[in-house]
Amino acid sequence: MANSVTQEYMQIPAVTRAYTTACVLTTAAVQMEFITPFQLYFNPDLILKKYQVWRLITNFLFFGPLGFSFLFNMIFLYRYCRMLEEGSFRGRTADMVYMFLFGGILMTLFGLYANLFFLGQAFTIMLVYVWSRRNPYVRMNFFGLLNFQAPFLPWVLMGFSLLLGNSIVIDLLGIVVGHIYYFLEDVFPNQPGGRKLLATPGIFRVLFDMPQEDPNYAPLPEDQSGISWNGQGVEDAGQGQNDEDLQGEDN
Known part of the structure; x- marks a missing residue:
């Protein structure tokens, strides 16, 4: 049982695994009173004057105490x-880490002027926004009540926050930063006279990207059990398609 859970955990992609684990562990540490939210929130004065630089990261990791809001954010973040x-x-992987860094820096700069303390929810909305714009024809279903195309998902989530009585400033920040990244990465380079402005630094590729496989390497088409190597690829593709269908219970 333990080996099965460990194996499933290690199959989660590296960036997703690292970020969601950090968020869960941070919340657990607060819940068990090892640390307090006052040690985590974004405070420019403490960062600059007391050199508490960890706040630049920890404010993206805490989503509030255990409860509906925390679970809701974790589901969307992970998914x-x-x-x-x-x-x-x-x-x-290097390009995704660079997107994380770009989004985090922009949100931090906005946070200086908007007096925001925790930016994890905005970061989640940014990820949702980028995914939704790159999958514009996927049909979504929200709690079995509302059907819409994927690009409307961030706005639906913002409306849901509004219904819960939450401020929509965080959601708007995530949408704005997500759109800036999407425009610079996906739209502007394809315009007449446009060019790619977000070039991932080479050091990121050295640190995070796996070496490419030898193009001359040709594995056997089948193992001894008779399972085709291509069959696994088909199964993975099917799983990817299933992931694009948002089910009510996921929300």
């Missing part, structure tokens, strides 16, 4: 971060 990593960022 859409993983679908991005297994979809448009497949084999491009």
